[in-house]
Amino acid sequence: MKALIVDDEKMIRIGIQKVIRWEEIGIEQVFTAASGKEAYEIVEEEKPEIMVTDINMAEMSGLDLIELVKSIVPEMRIIVLTGYDRFEYARQCLRLSVQEFLLKPIDEEVLTQTLKKQVQYLEELKEAEGETNVSRARAAAKQYELEKKLSDYLHGKITGQEIFTEEFYREYPYDSGQSMQAVIIRPPQFVHHLQEEEEYISQSIRNICIGFIDAQGKGITLADHDGRTVILYFVQNGAPEALKDIKKLTEILKDEYNVTLKAVMGSVVNGFRNITVSYNDACLLLEKNKNDFHEIVQNRNLQKRDKLFKEVFSEMKAAMCANVGNADCVMKIYERFKQALESYSVPGEDVSMCCYELASSVYFVYLSDSKSSADDRLPSFMKILMNAGREEACEMTEIFLQNLLQGDEEKEAHQVVTKAKRYIKEHLAEEISVSSLASALYLTPNYFSRLFKRVTGEGCNEYIVQERIEKAKLLLKTTNLRTNRIAAMIGYRDTNYFSLAFKKKTGMSPTKFREQYR
Structure with missing residues (x-):
């Protein structure tokens, strides 16, 4: 551990350095500086954990010095010495998060005990960080072991009797009869990308899936033996929510990395032992539909569509709701909706009903995503539609959507992104995902992801990676x-x-990068 003594009076500076038994209290190196400028240079070079400084110095005050060094070593413990018992000094020290404020002349025992206290704090902090890192490492190892076991089971490397034992369910708190569904995420087929870059993108996709699915307790993400991302999605209460979540997931991935994925969904099965059935279903569907242009593939027998227009309308409504954060996109989909009305010769009365269903769905998602309060615009809109003809209904719906989505949207979007960037900067060492950021900002992941991409021109995860690099x-x-x-x-x-990730961003490994500056 290192300490720095800063005082423009040589007698005090040298006196403190000589009188304290530094090694006994756990400090191996002690530096001295006669000015704030000299102290700043030492802090830049040596990064001491503790600084003892005077306030009144000629070139730079101790308070100015504290503010500067905090930008280099934020966790530095600071002890301030002064010959003036002034409230203003104490107030500024409090603002700068100074640990101790001592009056000259300093008693040797008091200073020794004060230094001991700071050393003890730093040692406890280091120990706690070590325990946290060990805990994280154990959790990561446990998760890796789970994913490997499940991947081996899917490929017949081990049997259900070998893996799904009482010990397995004690180690991992899952219900043995859990209803679940395997979803294979096939990455885009790259032509000109290097294998290393493909590996990076695949790993990034897997990490987003983990943040969106695993972190919310909705399932388990793993890699199969072919390198594809597989999600074992937990089906709750017999009502599969997988399709809705997988749609959101593919939209987020498309926004973040500008890649189109294919998600293939197997059948719903009961229990971990039967997940191979769902996985094999998904593999067969993938092979059968490998040239299909649809992003999400599932058994057509499970889809219940009465009429072709209802299917088209439902997809358009879902697309508009999924893009509430992007007004231009919503209005383009609405233009396609108007064309569909003509193409399918939808009667005037049904047009009004469809317009209201579209508007009310978008309005609901807008309120939910933006956490706004409901007003009277929807009831007023309904009254207009009740007496409107075909063309008027379409025109009024277009005006309703424009007013709803294009009002203060830009201002609000920039405020959200500013808050998000601040959160990322303050939590860079933690596991940050689009889902966790959206939750912190009280927004849905899909809405937030689109806002961030539209305002900054880049995906949120890409921005996080850039900040980390x-x-x-x-x-x-x-x-x-x-x-x-x-x-x-x-x-x-x-x-x-x-x-x-570092090599992708800089073109060299961390070791090579460091060698440039040595």
Whole structure:
């Protein structure tokens, strides 16, 4: 541990350095500085954990120094010395989160005990961080073991009798009779991409699935032996929600990485032992529909459509609701809806009903996503539709949607993105996902993802990666921390994945990058 003494009076500076038994209290190196400027240079070079500083110095005050060094070593413990018992000094020290405020002349025992207290705090903090890292490592290892077992089971490497034992259900708190459905996510077929880049994109897709599905207790994401992402989706109360969630997931992935995925859904089965049936169903459907243009493939026998227009209308309504955060996209879909009305010769009365269903659905999602309060615009709109003809109903619906989605949308969108960027910066070392960010901002993941992409021009996950890589570059240039430690500090639990991401962004490995500055 390192300490820095800053005082423009040489006698005080040297006196503190000589009188304290530093090694006994756990401090190995002690530096001294006669000015704020000199102290700042030492902090930049040595990164001491503790600083003892005077307030009144000629070139730079102790308070100004504290503000500067906090930007370099935010967790630094600071002890302020002053010969003036002034409230304003104490108030500013409180604002700067100073740990101790001591009056000169300083009693040797008081200063020793104060330093001991800071050393003890830092040691406890380091120990707690170590325990947290160990806990995270154990959890990651446990999850990896689960995914490997399930992947091996899907491919017949182990039997259900071998894996699904009483010990398995004690280790993993799942219901043995859980209804579930296998969903295979086939990544895009790249032509000109390197294998390393494909691996990075596939891993990124898998991480988003984990944040969207696993983190919410909706299922388990794993990689099968062919490298495809497989989601074992938990079906609750006999009513599959998989289709809705998989649609949201594919939309988020498309927004984040500009790639179109194919999601193939197997049959619903009861119990972990039967998941191979669902997985094999999905594999057969994938092979059968590998050239199909649909993004989501499922057994057509499960779909209940009375008329072709109802199917088209339902898809358009879902697409409009899914894109509430993008007014231009909603209005383009609405134009297609008007064309469909003509193509299918929909009667005037049904046109009004469809217009109301569209408007009310979009209005509901808008209120839900933006957390706004309902007003009287929908009842007023319904009264207009009741006496409107075919063309008037379409025109009034268009006006309703434009007023709803294009009012203060841009201002609100920029405010959301600003808050999101601030949250990312403050929680960079944690596991951040579109879902967790949206939850923190009280928005739905789909709505937030589209807002972020529209305002910034890039996907939210791509922005998070960029911020993490920039922080990694800074740490690689200015510290001697090992690569795995840096990876953990910027939110990567897998060092290999961090190296892939770093190389994709910078064109070189973390080690090569560091060598440039050595």
